[in-house]
Amino acid sequence: MSQPILVVDxxxxxxxxxxxxxxEALEDATFEVMPNEFVCLIGPSGCGKSTLLRILGGLLQPxxxxxxxxxxxxxxxxxxxxxxxxxxxxxxxxxxxANVMLPLEIQGVPRAEAxxxxxxxxxxxxxxxxxxxxxxxxxxxxxxxxxxxxALIYDPDVLLLDEPFGALDALTRxxxxxxxxxxxxxxxxxxxxxxxxIQEAILLSDRVLTMSRRPGRVEHEVVIDLPRPRTVDxxxxxxxxxxxxxxxxxxx
Amino acid sequence: MLFWQxxxxxxxxxxxxxxxxxxxIAAGREVEQLAPQRxxxxxxxxxxxxxxxxxQRLLVPxxxxxxxxxxxxxxxxxxxxxxxxPGPRRVAQxxxxxxxxxxxxxxxxxxxxxxxxxxxxxxxxxxxxxxLLAKSRTLERILSPYIVASQAVPIVALAPLLVVWFGAGxxxxxxxxxxxxxxxxxxxxxxxxxxxxxxxxxxxxxxRASRWQAFRYLELPAALPVLFGGLxxxxxxxxxxxxxxxxxxxxxxxxxxxxxxxxxxxxxxMFVALFTLMAIALTLYLLVxxxxxxxxxxxWPQE
Ligand SMILES: Nc1ncnc2c1ncn2[C@@H]1O[C@H](COP(=O)(O)OP(=O)(O)OP(=O)(O)O)[C@@H](O)[C@H]1O
Ligand SMILES: [Mg+2]
Numbered sequence: 001m002s003q004p005i006l007v008v009d010x011x012x013x014x015x016x017x018x019x020x021x022x023x024e025a026l027e028d029a030t031f032e033v034m035p036n037e038f039v040c041l042i043g044p045s046g047c048g049k050s051t052l053l054r055i056l057g058g059l060l061q062p063x064x065x066x067x068x069x070x071x072x073x074x075x076x077x078x079x080x081x082x083x084x085x086x087x088x089x090x091x092x093x094x095x096x097x098a099n100v101m102l103p104l105e106i107q108g109v110p111r112a113e114a115x116x117x118x119x120x121x122x123x124x125x126x127x128x129x130x131x132x133x134x135x136x137x138x139x140x141x142x143x144x145x146x147x148x149x150x151a152l153i154y155d156p157d158v159l160l161l162d163e164p165f166g167a168l169d170a171l172t173r174x175x176x177x178x179x180x181x182x183x184x185x186x187x188x189x190x191x192x193x194x195x196x197x198i199q200e201a202i203l204l205s206d207r208v209l210t211m212s213r214r215p216g217r218v219e220h221e222v223v224i225d226l227p228r229p230r231t232v233d234x235x236x237x238x239x240x241x242x243x244x245x246x247x248x249x250x251x252x
Numbered sequence: 253m254l255f256w257q258x259x260x261x262x263x264x265x266x267x268x269x270x271x272x273x274x275x276x277i278a279a280g281r282e283v284e285q286l287a288p289q290r291x292x293x294x295x296x297x298x299x300x301x302x303x304x305x306x307x308q309r310l311l312v313p314x315x316x317x318x319x320x321x322x323x324x325x326x327x328x329x330x331x332x333x334x335x336x337x338p339g340p341r342r343v344a345q346x347x348x349x350x351x352x353x354x355x356x357x358x359x360x361x362x363x364x365x366x367x368x369x370x371x372x373x374x375x376x377x378x379x380x381x382x383x384l385l386a387k388s389r390t391l392e393r394i395l396s397p398y399i400v401a402s403q404a405v406p407i408v409a410l411a412p413l414l415v416v417w418f419g420a421g422x423x424x425x426x427x428x429x430x431x432x433x434x435x436x437x438x439x440x441x442x443x444x445x446x447x448x449x450x451x452x453x454x455x456x457x458x459x460r461a462s463r464w465q466a467f468r469y470l471e472l473p474a475a476l477p478v479l480f481g482g483l484x485x486x487x488x489x490x491x492x493x494x495x496x497x498x499x500x501x502x503x504x505x506x507x508x509x510x511x512x513x514x515x516x517x518x519x520x521x522m523f524v525a526l527f528t529l530m531a532i533a534l535t536l537y538l539l540v541x542x543x544x545x546x547x548x549x550x551x552w553p554q555e
Contacts (some may be wrong), residue, residue: 057458076460083458089451093473102469108459134550193367 005070005158005190006031006056008218008236012064013047016197025051027215029065035157038184040201041218042251043211044140049194050086053162056192057083069158084164088143091133095130096122096136096142100149107154121149124129125179149201159195165200173197177204185229198251202243203230210250215235220250343527346520360528362505366422366494367487367532370429373404375486378434379479382441392442399438407432407493411500425497425505429503432493440482444475468480477551480544487536491529506532 014024026048033039034142043049047172054060056067058077067074090099097118122131125145135143143166151159164180165173177200184191184204195201201208202224210220224243226234234240302534320340327339350356358456385392411428447469456466498507506525513521545552 059454059457077458085451089455103459106459231439
């Protein structure tokens with residue numbers, strides 16, 4: 001078997017507040033992620049999931065422990081890691097197309113090529129007809145798809161998703177999950193996704209990591225051995241229900 | 253504020269056309285095209301015509317007309333002499349005379365150049381310094397006490413000193429303009445840059461944008477709405493600055509003209525100069541808000 005693409009080794013995060021002193025947002029996160037694996041991270045609100053993801057995205061320096069990416073210590077944001085935030089986080093003055101183009105513009109890709117690739121990517125996430133729309137004219141689900149397209153456009157090996165569908169209604173959320181699953185199957189990427197939703201986690205992932213209440217620790221790991229490709233029917237298998245129970249118990 | 257927006261609408265119909273051409277509006281336009289066909293043909297009715305008149309846009313000229321009439325009435329009833337309060341017709345006559353002689357235009361040109369020079373100088377210093385202060389808390393801590401303290405010195409008191417140092421020519425006026433508009437624009441710039449969305453800043457970090465790229469792709473466009481607010485305040489203050497400078501010592505400009513007219517008891521001429529100043533400030537303001545509508549088209553809702 002190959003090497004893990006991401007190694008998280010006793011990562012700890014303290015925030016220093018002048019008034020209240022140090023605040024432990026993340027006590028201990030230790031786990032590994034293999035290439036092309038889909039891993040979900042689930043835990044109660046405020047347990048440090050976003051903090052952990054931001055550390056892996058190179059946006060925060062952990063106060064303890066280390067992160068290894070492709071065998072090298074992770075220092076700062078990486079070209080091969082894509083990040084999708086909890087809110088779509090689009091630039092309101094840019095059209096959908098221009099928002100997706102942004103990473104390429106920053107990399108200095110020629111404009112014509114950037115436009116072509118962004119257009120392709122928007123088609124891939126089902127927004128081919130909306131390229132010239134401004135974010136304010138798009139629905140919440142569409143905005144999140146634009147954000148996903150923006151993270152996919154520079155073809156990162158690892159995608160970090162922080163509750164990408166958290167702000168969406170249940171139906172849109174489910175549709176988006178299926179789309180994400182299809183994208184992942186087609187593109188072979190490593191995905192680490194934070195979610196609140198147990199069913200979503202089981203449906204999508206190879207492995208689910210659960211975190212404890214604040215200060216967060218990565219406590220349990222549940223391997224999801226449902227066969228792939230998964231379909232709506234996977235939701236009604238006895239194994240799915242067993243896994244739901246296991247996960248619910250380990251979140252207690 | 254609404255008044256200004258209506259004025260803006262009155263003078264800048266071209267810019268609204270630009271906005272309508274934006275593709276995101278295209279969808280809404282289809283609906284508009286469909287609607288009239290469904291309506292039954294209507295016969296002419298005077299009541300409907302009156303209701304259909306664009307009252308919102310007519311309001312401004314109507315109020316202006318009313319004010320002129322009131323003014324005329326006050327002069328008529330009070331029977332004031334022209335050197336105390338001339339009527340609008342008297343002022344208009346005087347206006348035509350100075351316009352024909354070319355004097356008004358040459359004085360106005362001087363003032364406008366001072367105003368524009370002051371804008372260029374004051375805005376560039378305020379934008380650059382504002383950006384630096386917004387980015388560096390240390391710099392802000394060191395400089396802000398001095399900047400705030402400097403605002404306690406009234407510009408009217410400072411202007412004579414500037415004339416002594418830099419002469420009675422154009423440059424001292426440009427400096428007064430720049431100093432007048434500097435502080436509000438500086439504050440606006442700081443607020444604008446500081447209010448840039450934190451998550452978008454993180455996005456720029458995660459995309460490994462350089463400092464320049466972060467400025468160009470995020471900070472500048474995100475701060476533009478607030479910067480335009482500062483710009484609007486700045487253009488009007490710059491006009492005030494020019495007059496203050498000219499009052500202190502000048503042989504040209506509209507402020508000088510006001511002073512001259514006062515000495516000659518030519519009150520109609522004073523009114524002409526004042527109205528010209530107003531017109532300059534208004535034009536600059538409307539130019540800026542037109543530019544704002546064009547640049548920030550993404551902020552305006554579809555109409
Ligand atoms: N920059 C910061 N400074 C101080 N405290 C912080 C900072 N960022 C996060 N925290 C704190 O760390 C804790 C964990 O935050 P985090 O956003 O990681 O939680 P989360 O698990 O993502 O929660 P949710 O599910 O609600 O998104 C919270 O109590 C939060 O207040
Ligand atoms: Mg979170």
